[in-house]
Structures are given as structure tokens and as C-alpha cells.
Amino acid sequence: MPKAIFITATDTGAGKTVISCALGLALKKKGIDVGVMKPFQCSGNDADFLIKTLEIKDEKSLVNPYYAKEPLAPYVAFKRARIKIDLEKIFNAYKELKKRHEFLIVEGAGGLLVPIKENYLTADLIRDLDIPALIVARAGLGTLNHSLITQRYALDYGIKVKGVILNGFKGKTLAEKTNPRVLRDFLDVPLLAVVPFVKNVNSKKGLSALAKELGRSLSLESLLKKERTRTKRLRSDDKLYLWHPFTQMKDWIKDRPLIIEEAKGCYLKDTEGRWYLDGVSSLWVNVHGHRKPEIDAAIAMQMRKSAHSTLLGLAHPPAIDLARELVRIAPYGLRKVFYSDSGSSAVEIALKMAYQYWQHLGSRKRKFIHLENAYHGDTIGAVSVGGIDLFHKAYKDLLFDSYTIDSPYCYRCPTKKLYPLCDVDCLGGLREILECEHEQVAALIVEPLVQGASGMLAWPKGIYKKMAGLCKKYNVLLIADEVAVGIGRTGTMFASEQEEVTPDILCLAKGITAGYLPLAATLTTNEIFDAFLGEHKEQKTFFHGHTYTGNPLACAAALANLQLFRKEKTLKKLQPKIKFLSKELERFKRLEHTGDIRQKGFMVGIELVKDRLTKEPYPWEEKIGIKVCQKAREYGVILRPLGNVIVLMPPLAISKEELSQLLGAAYKAISFVTG
Ligand SMILES: *Cc1c(COP(=O)(O)O)cnc(C)c1O
Numbered sequence: 110m111p112k113a114i115f116i117t118a119t120d121t122g123a124g125k126t127v128i129s130c131a132l133g134l135a136l137k138k139k140g141i142d143v144g145v146m147k148p149f150q151c152s153g154n155d156a157d158f159l160i161k162t163l164e165i166k167d168e169k170s171l172v173n174p175y176y177a178k179e180p181l182a183p184y185v186a187f188k189r190a191r192i193k194i195d196l197e198k199i200f201n202a203y204k205e206l207k208k209r210h211e212f213l214i215v216e217g218a219g220g221l222l223v224p225i226k227e228n229y230l231t232a233d234l235i236r237d238l239d240i241p242a243l244i245v246a247r248a249g250l251g252t253l254n255h256s257l258i259t260q261r262y263a264l265d266y267g268i269k270v271k272g273v274i275l276n277g278f279k280g281k282t283l284a285e286k287t288n289p290r291v292l293r294d295f296l297d298v299p300l301l302a303v304v305p306f307v308k309n310v311n312s313k314k315g316l317s318a319l320a321k322e323l324g325r326s327l328s329l330e331s332l333l334k335k336e337r338t339r340t341k342r343l344r345s346d347d348k349l350y351l352w353h354p355f356t357q358m359k360d361w362i363k364d365r366p367l368i369i370e371e372a373k374g375c376y377l378k379d380t381e382g383r384w385y386l387d388g389v390s391s392l393w394v395n396v397h398g399h400r401k402p403e404i405d406a407a408i409a410m411q412m413r414k415s416a417h418s419t420l421l422g423l424a425h426p427p428a429i430d431l432a433r434e435l436v437r438i439a440p441y442g443l444r445k446v447f448y449s450d451s452g453s454s455a456v457e458i459a460l461k462m463a464y465q466y467w468q469h470l471g472s473r474k475r476k477f478i479h480l481e482n483a484y485h486g487d488t489i490g491a492v493s494v495g496g497i498d499l500f501h502k503a504y505k506d507l508l509f510d511s512y513t514i515d516s517p518y519c520y521r522c523p524t525k526k527l528y529p530l531c532d533v534d535c536l537g538g539l540r541e542i543l544e545c546e547h548e549q550v551a552a553l554i555v556e557p558l559v560q561g562a563s564g565m566l567a568w569p570k571g572i573y574k575k576m577a578g579l580c581k582k583y584n585v586l587l588i589a590d591e592v593a594v595g596i597g598r599t600g601t602m603f604a605s606e607q608e609e610v611t612p613d614i615l616c617l618a619k620g621i622t623a624g625y626l627p628l629a630a631t632l633t634t635n636e637i638f639d640a641f642l643g644e645h646k647e648q649k650t651f652f653h654g655h656t657y658t659g660n661p662l663a664c665a666a667a668l669a670n671l672q673l674f675r676k677e678k679t680l681k682k683l684q685p686k687i688k689f690l691s692k693e694l695e696r697f698k699r700l701e702h703t704g705d706i707r708q709k710g711f712m713v714g715i716e717l718v719k720d721r722l723t724k725e726p727y728p729w730e731e732k733i734g735i736k737v738c739q740k741a742r743e744y745g746v747i748l749r750p751l752g753n754v755i756v757l758m759p760p761l762a763i764s765k766e767e768l769s770q771l772l773g774a775a776y777k778a779i780s781f782v783t784g
Contacts, residue, residue: 113203113213114271114332115235117263118245119255121219124276126155127310127319128245129216133163134320135329136212144210147173148199148234149187149218149225152180159216162316167209171202184224194226196237203238212332215240221262232266236400239373241269243301246292248277250284253291260298265409267400271332272301274323279306302326340380343368367742372399375763377747386746388759388771393561393593395624395760397673404623407669411662420448420659427664434671435630438602440611443632447651448659452592452618453486455629456554459588459614460490461653462637463552466586469640469649474551474585478512478542484562485554485590494554497563499752512550514538516560517568520705520716521724536575543583552586552613558604558709561593564754565714567707574608586613586637592629593712596620596670597680597761600687600710613637623670624760628663683761686768687711690757693772700776702783713757715775717783727753737775737782744774755779 116132118125133143145165147156156173159165165172175194177186187194207213217223221232235242242263246256256273263270273296280286292300304322309315348362367385371378375398377385387395397404411427418425432446447462449455460477467474479485479494486492487500493508495501496516501508517535534540543550557573560566580587589612594604598620601607605615614637618629643649674680687710697703697715704718717733719725727733734750741748750756759771 112211113207113215113238113240115215115217115238115240115242116245117217117231117235117242117259118220118247119252119259120247123245123247124310125216125245126158127316128243128274128276128304128323129214130159130162130316131304131319131323132327133159133214134317135324135327136332137163138320138324139329142211144206144213145172146203146206146213146215148202148215149173149175149177149183149194151177151183151186151218155216158311162313167206171206174198174202182223182225183218184226187226196226196229196234199234200237221259221266221268232263232268235263235268236266236373241271243271244273246273246275248275248279248285248288248303248306249282252284252288253295256292257295260296264297265406266402267405270298272299274301274327275303277306278303301328340368343380367747374398374400375760375767384745385742386759386767386771386774388741388746388748388775389756390620390758390760391624392749393598393758394619394622396596396620396670397623397677397679397762398760399624401623401669401673401762403673403676404625404666404669407665408625408662411665414661416662417657417660419656421654425659425661425664427661427668428659431659431664431668431671432630434668435617435632438671439615439632440603440605442611442634443615444635445633445638447631447633448664449629449631449655450627450657450660450663451486451629452590452616453488453491454655455592455616455618455631456485456491456494456588456590457488458631458653459554459590459616460494460552462614462631462633462651463586463588465651466637466640467551469643473548476510476512476546476549476551478514478539478550478553478585480516480555480560481513482516482518482560482563482566483554483556484560485556486592512542512546514542516563516566517572518560518563518566519569520707531569535572536579539576539579543579543585547583547585550583550585552588553580554588554590556590556592557594557610557612558599558607559594559707559712561712562751564716564751565707565709565712565756567709567712567714571608573605574610577608577610577612580613588612588614588616590616592616592618594709597674597683598711598758600680600683602674602680604709621670622663622666623673625666625670626660626663627657628660628667677762679761683711686763686765689765690768690772693769697776697779700780700783703779711758711761714751715755715757715779717753717755717779733782737778740778740781741774744777746771746774746778748775748778 116125116129136143145159150156150173177190179186217231223231244259246252260270289303307315307319347366368380369377370380375387377387435446436444447458449458477494481496483496485494489507492501492504494511515535515538522533558568577587589605591604595617613634615632622628641649641651694706697706702717703715704724705716707714719727734753737755738748738750
């Protein structure tokens with residue numbers, strides 16, 4: 110149940126305080142223990158009035174942490190009074206009062222856009238308190254405009270609006286008479302109550318009359334609704350109707366699935382109101398945290414223009430602007446952007462592009478080379494160049510043939526020597542195939558620097574560059590699948606940058622929209638692009654395109670994402686956090702069953718083994734990874750394993766404190782389960 114509500118208004122003087130009082134009285138009448146809070150008061154005595162009317166026993170310093178004498182917006186009033194506003198003080202008072210009461214009414218100062226401090230409005234406070242809002246509007250001319258502006262802004266800003274209360278209704282003027290009806294037509298949230306004008310509203314009698322009116326027209330139940338029965342219903346419907354990806358549904362059905370309803374920053378909230386740290390960036394996609402105002406706004410803004418139009422035969426600004434931006438930041442030489450909507454599609458496109466490219470050149474090159482342990486997606490082409498037997502063996506007969514080469518999985522390399530002392534040549538296989546078969550080989554496809562899905566296999570430095578060199582030497586295209594490693598995940602915008610490689614084709618997805626919407630891009634060079642140019646009748650066209658290719662909303666989100674990288678210096682701020690992460694991971698080595706700890710930037714894999722000496726893996730049936738992640742959940746952190754490998758991949762914007770929380774929970778969960 111929403112244990113608190115924020116009372117805001119369309120304007121100052123709309124009657125927030127009387128409505129707060131009346132609501133408090135109505136709830137008290139139902140036997141509910143009510144608390145109040147007025148974070149900022151600038152002149153007047155609303156806080157005292159609330160305290161007195163509702164017989165509040167809490168300290169005044171909690172109920173009203175900030176008071177200034179002049180009737181001005183808090184930003185101005187407290188500046189003039191030389192009082193520095195510390196938001197933590199408000200958050201702490203809020204937490205404390207919420208703990209003490211069954212229901213807390215928080216009254217704002219003025220409307221949503223009233224400034225509180227630099228770059229901080231009342232709307233920001235509501236969001237930060239994470240509390241649903243109720244909008245009080247006054248009856249009369251002008252209220253339609255004010256109410257609609259307020260609710261629209263609130264919703265766009267990610268504030269949950271319970272509804273609007275029209276206050277002081279006399280029903281005399283034509284405007285007043287028609288307002289409720291029109292509001293019901295135009296509001297996107299319910300008009301919860303039309304409260305009649307009550308005489309002497311500040312008197313005890315007046316107030317209780319108002320409380321009665323409010324109690325009559327407003328469904329208090331809707332404010333108090335319990336969420337538990339809803340979760341139960343959702344769980345049961347989930348099991349009835351959903352088939353989850355990469356999930357053994359027989360196990361799932363026995364479980365109590367967690368249902369995530371909201372998210373904010375690096376946290377996810379389930380339907381029962383519990384918050385969890387998003388330890389794997391909602392499966393490797395989130396970048397700046399959830400509900401990032403700039404991205405929310407960019408999508409909302411684009412939505413007003415168009416949600417979708419096609420790139421088949423037409424163009425649109427977000428797709429053009431994003432393509433230009435991607436080319437600007439991509440490894441030098443990648444000049445063209447082909448959009449799609451998932452990592453797998455981006456890979457399919459890369460494969461088809463490479464394949465057709467050689468045909469246009471009149472060459473016989475038709476085969477691909479991929480790595481053992483490779484993961485490039487789940488569509489048939491991507492699976493054909495996949496190297497994870499567990500995922501791929503069932504479809505063997507459907508797949509096209511491809512050469513496999515060793516993956517630099519040093520931990521399980523037979524020499525047991527550390528790179529660069531290692532005398533096993535990981536690239537021996539590649540050299541051999543290229544030497545003998547290069548005339549057949551169209552392209553080598555790799556996940557540069559880290560093979561993600563097979564367990565965060567981080568490569569020794571230099572291998573990728575050597576691969577690129579061999580491809581050049583033998584005239585074979587290099588496809589860099591940066592779906593997971595791209596967009597900052599390894600510490601640089603693209604993994605290829607770290608070894609100064611420009612692949613011929615580069616695939617992006619996952620983080621490209623900062624985890625907001627499905628979008629993918631396949632980037633390539635002018636050389637490849639030009640090979641597809643020809644007269645219409647030559648049919649050299651690249652015959653490929655998904656219906657939602659380059660969706661404008663997704664492109665707008667991606668543009669906002671890339672802008673944030675610049676504005677917030679995301680990559681620069683990431684570097685000390687990467688170091689902190691490395692340092693903290695050291696202590697995981699003390700745990701008896703950690704075999705290997707691999708890290709590249711913000712991608713971490715902790716491989717658990719049954720026996721550290723022999724590196725004997727835990728048997729699959731033991732579900733050790735799953736168990737650790739289940740335990741971590743009890744500590745308030747969401748993780749998702751890859752077999753026996755525990756993955757940590759937090760949003761790039763995570764704070765050091767949150768990172769500590771993540772590491773702490775992972776450490777405790779591993780030592781509990783393996784101990
Ligand atoms: C996730 C992933 C894909 C597949 O992306 P989808 O959007 O899930 O289709 C492809 N390649 C790599 C390296 C990935 O990590």
C-alpha cells in the first residue's frame with residue numbers, strides 16, 4: 110500500500126493545507142495512524158496548523174525541518190535567510206516519520222516547479238522521496254489550464270499521480286459548473302473528488318465538515334489499497350501465460366517469481382515495495398541508471414512528434430542524427446550505420462553484409478571463422494557462429510558450417526602459465542586456417558576483449574590486435590560484435606579502441622539506448638558500403654530490413670544516452686570505480702571456491718569451482734550459480750549467473766557506495782552457498 114502521499118497543487122493558495130488536514134482527519138476516522146510532514150514552510154503557520162488539527166506528537170523538527178519567514182519560494186526564502194538546505198535532512202525526517210506512522214501526508218510548497226535549491230524543484234523532491242502525488246486544484250476559471258499542465262508535467266517527469274482534487278467548489282459560475290466534466294474528459298489521471306466550498310474552513314467545525322465531504326467523495330481505499338493480493342494474482346498469471354527466456358519453466362513454476370514494477374537509479378522495486386540493487390544492469394543494458402530524467406524527457410519529446418515511421422523509403426531526424434553521432438565516435442573508418450532492433454539481428458546483418466560483399470567483388474569467400482565459447486545471439490545465423498555447445502547443439506543440423514578456433518580462456522588453458530609467459534599460441538588455429546583456407550573465408554567474427562555469455566572470458570592484452578592484423582594480412586573481414594562490450598562497458602566507449610583496431614563491421618545493441626528501448630546498429634566502412642552500389646537492375650541492393658528498424662523513440666533514447674556520456678563525463682568517472690572494483694575483488698580470492706576472477710572494466714566474472722587445486726568445476730546439476738544469486742537477492746541485490754560464473758555488471762553510473770553494497774552482497778552470498 111502507498112504508505113505516503115505528497116500533496117501538491119496547481120498553484121499556491123489552492124488549499125493544500127486544508128485538504129491535507131481534511132484527508133488526515135478522514136483517515137484518522139477510519140482508525141489509521143496518520144503523520145504529517147511539511148518539508149519547507151515559508152511564512153505562515155501551516156505546519157503548526159497541521160500538528161494541532163491532527164494531534165501530531167512528532168517533534169516539530171521532523172514535521173517541518175525548514176522554516177523561513179518570508180512568503181517566497183523556498184529557493185529564494187532560504188537564500189535570503191542564509192539557511193543552507195540539506196536534502197539529506199529532509200530524506201531522513203521522511204524516513205523516520207514513515208517508520209512511525211501507518212500513513213504519512215507530505216505537503217509541498219506551492220506547485221511542482223517551485224524551486225527549492227539550485228537545479229532542484231519540488232518535482233525533484235517528489236521523485237526522490239519516491240512518493241505518489243495528489244494534485245489539489247482550485248475551482249474556477251483558469252483551473253483547466255493549471256490542472257492539465259501540472260498533471261502532464263508530473264507524469265512526464267515520472268511522478269506517480271493518484272489524481273486531482275478540485276477544491277472550493279461553489280458551482281456558481283459557468284466555468285465552475287463545466288470544469289469537473291471537462292477535467293474528466295482531459296485528465297489522464299482520475300478526478301478523485303470535487304470538494305464543495307466550506308465556510309470557515311480553518312475552524313474545527315469547518316474542517317470536520319470538509320473531512321466528511323472528502324471522505325464521501327474520495328475513495329480512501331484507493332489510497333490504502335494493499336498490494337499483496339495483486340502480487341499474488343500477477344504471480345499466478347505469470348505462471349499461466351508466460352514462457353520466460355533461457356529459463357527451465359518447471360523450476361520457475363515451483364518458485365515465487367519476483368515481479369519488478371519500478372526502477373530508479375541503480376535500483377529495482379518489486380510489486381511488494383522491496384528495492385534491489387540492479388547488479389547486472391538489467392541484463393547488461395543499463396548505463397546511467399533507471400528513470401534518468403534526460404532520457405525520459407528525450408523519449409517523451411519524441412513521442413509528441415512520432416513514435417514510429419519507417420526507414421524503408423523514408424527517413425527521420427533521430428535516425429539521421431544518431432547515425433552521424435555513432436560515426437563520429439566509432440573507431441576511425443566506420444562510416445555507415447545500418448539499424449535493427451536486437452544484438453542478434455545486428456550480427457545477422459553483419460554476416461549477410463560480409464557474405465554478400467565478397468559476392469559483389471566476384472570472390473569465392475563464403476565461410477566464417479568464430480571462436481570457441483563465442484556467443485553472438487540466438488537467431489540461426491548467429492547460432493551458426495556460436496561456440497557454446499549447451500545453447501547451440503540442439504540446432505546443429507540447421508546451422509551453416511563455420512570454422513572454430515580456440516578462445517583465449519587462460520584459466521582453463523593447459524599450460525597453467527600466465528600470459529605473456531604462456532607458450533600456447535591461442536592464435537595458432539587462426540593462423541593455420543587463414544594460411545590454408547583464406548580464399549574461402551569471408552570473415553572472422555569475435556567479441557573483442559571479453560567473451561561475455563560464456564562466462565566473462567577476458568582476453569590477455571594484444572590478442573585482439575593480432576587477430577586484426579592476421580585478418581588484414583589474409584584479406585579477411587573482421588566483424589567485431591560489441592553488443593555487450595560496446596558503449597563503455599569495458600572502460601572505453603568501444604572495446605576495439607583499446608587495441609586501436611578498426612574492424613570492418615561493428616555490431617552494437619544492449620547499451621546503445623542506455624537500457625531503455627530495443628535498438629541495434631551495424632556499422633561498416635565505405636569500402637563495404639560502396640561494393641553494394643550499382644544500377645537498379647544489377648540487384649546489388651542489401652536486401653535486409655526489419656519493420657521497426659531505427660525506431661525514432663529508440664534513436665532518441667540513444668542520442669540522449671550518448672549526450673549524457675559527454676555531459677556527465679561518464680567514462681572519466683568510471684575509471685576510479687574500475688580501480689576500486691579491482692581492488693575489492695582481491696578479497697574474493699580468499700574464498701575457498703573462487704577459481705578465477707576476471708575483470709575488464711565494468712564486466713566481472715567470478716568462476717566458482719568445486720576444487721580450487723584441480724579446477725574441477727561444480728557439476729551443472731548443483732546449480733551453484735543460481736543458488737548464489739538467489740542468496741544475493743536476500744541481501745537486496747539482483748544478479749544473474751552464467752553457469753558457475755557469478756557476473757557483476759552494474760550500471761556505469763553506479764556510486765562507490767552502491768558498488769560496495771553489490772560487492773558485499775556477492776561476497777556474503779558466495780561464502781554462504783559455497784562455505
Ligand atoms: C547479448 C548479445 C547478443 C545478442 O543480443 P540480443 O539483443 O539478445 O539479440 C549478441 N552478441 C553478444 C556479444 C551479446 O552479448
